[in-house]
Amino acid sequence: MARFHPLRVAAVEQLTDDAVALTLAVPPALRDTYRHQPGQHLTLRTRDTDGTEIRRTYSICSPAPGPEGPTALRIGVRLVEGGAFSSYAHKKIAPGDTIDTMTPAGRFTLTPAPGHYAAVVGGSGITPVLSIAATLLRQEPEARFCLLRGDRTTGSTMFLDDVADLKDRYPDRFQIATVLSREQQETGLPSGRLDRDRLTALLPLLLTPEAITGWYLCGPLGLVQNAQRALRDLKVPRTRVHEEIFHVDSAPPPPPADTAPTRGTVTARLDGRSGTWPLHEGETLLEAVLRNRPDAPYACKGGVCGTCRAHLDSGGVRMDRNFALEPEETDAGFVLACQSRPTTETVTLDFDR
Known part of the structure; x- marks a missing residue:
């Protein structure tokens, strides 16, 4: 189960005029928790000035750790025009600060082999x-x-x-x-x-x-x-x-008006617990789950990072777009909850698969 932990910023390194590297220290008690495969990413969390939660995903650039787990995690943050988190990282984050950091995730990985x-x-x-x-x-x-x-x-x-x-x-x-x-x-x-x-x-x-x-x-x-x-x-x-x-520059296309039911329910299994909740008109499955389970995993909400990946156990959905799942995953029944809208009155998801 993906979880956030506060990690201390050990170093901030200026890479280019518009990019910095952040090194996050991993305490001994969390080194097994933050063990990662090469190519995985971290989701960082902060709040805007109005209290709105901001999440952004950044890949780990440091090598995968040995059996003892990582003592530190290094990521690169490039400044994006208008980007709330990247601006915060470049202007405000300093060594000694703490950042809420989700455990490593992602399937863009390589298992070392000849x-x-x-x-x-x-x-x-x-x-x-x-x-x-x-x-x-x-x-x-x-x-x-x-x-x-x-x-x-x-x-x-x-x-x-x-x-x-x-x-x-x-x-x-x-x-x-x-x-x-x-x-x-x-x-x-x-x-x-x-x-x-x-x-x-x-x-x-x-x-x-x-x-x-x-x-x-x-x-x-x-x-x-x-x-x-x-x-x-x-x-x-x-x-x-x-x-x-x-x-991805473009926004996802609006869902066709005649493909999604206006009423229905979503049942979701998350961290070993299941619940069933109503779906409001026009919302994604992730939005419905988050209203009742704020601990549901997500980051970009744009169909890019794959953090909200879940298995569709029953029912039908239409994904607005998908830049994170490979064909083998969709063929196996996995969907992106942030991009999935129901095409049947009941839908069952499993975030634990």
Whole structure:
């Protein structure tokens, strides 16, 4: 069960003009609780000036811990225009502060094993992939990793030193290529955006795409979609491709008026307890559950982070959008509660699966 605990801010590091790294200290009593897989994320919670609760999700960039559990967790926070939490992180958070932090979650992960792995990332999409690559190379001597990253300029590129350190430690097993969209590099690849055509042409020059053990795509929606299409053009099996979206500009489409009943009930199992509550007209299943169980897990409410993932045990739903669940998960009956609206009068969810 996902839970919040107050963690102390041990360090605040300026990465770029618009990005900081926060290091959160994990006390001995919580080290097993905050044990994480490479690629997982944390949900942080605070309140706005009017008392409104704000939750944001940030990937862990530090490697997965050993058997003793993590002594600290490091995340990267990029300033977003108008972003309530990112502005708070950049202007107000200081060492010694405490932040309510949810236990690690997420399925954009890699279990270290021999093989050749690769990632295409954009902007802050480097954050979970940094943890994935560092953990893999440290734990599996028979593994290699290729990173293709895109950013605006050298000055806006997060975790430059961390990536350079990986290259220094594993020169024969870690390959890095960088493309800048707004700055020409003296050496390396020409500047420009990583669109579908460019990725389709570029990736075979770096490696053999169809022979890669696992692909990890992370960043804005447009980049991830372009990378997906390029890998499909290059005959890469879909089962080897894993995605995580960091930002979606557009709002979800409004639900069709004739698809959702105006009355009904939702039954939800959460942390071993079940309850049945009425659904109000037009609300999502998560909204109905939160009115009665404020401890229900959620973060972005935008269909991106996957924190509110639950199994649909009975009934029918329509998801407004889904950028978090892979086809295997939806085929197995999992839904995003924040995006699910009922299409039957009764719906049963299990958050504990």
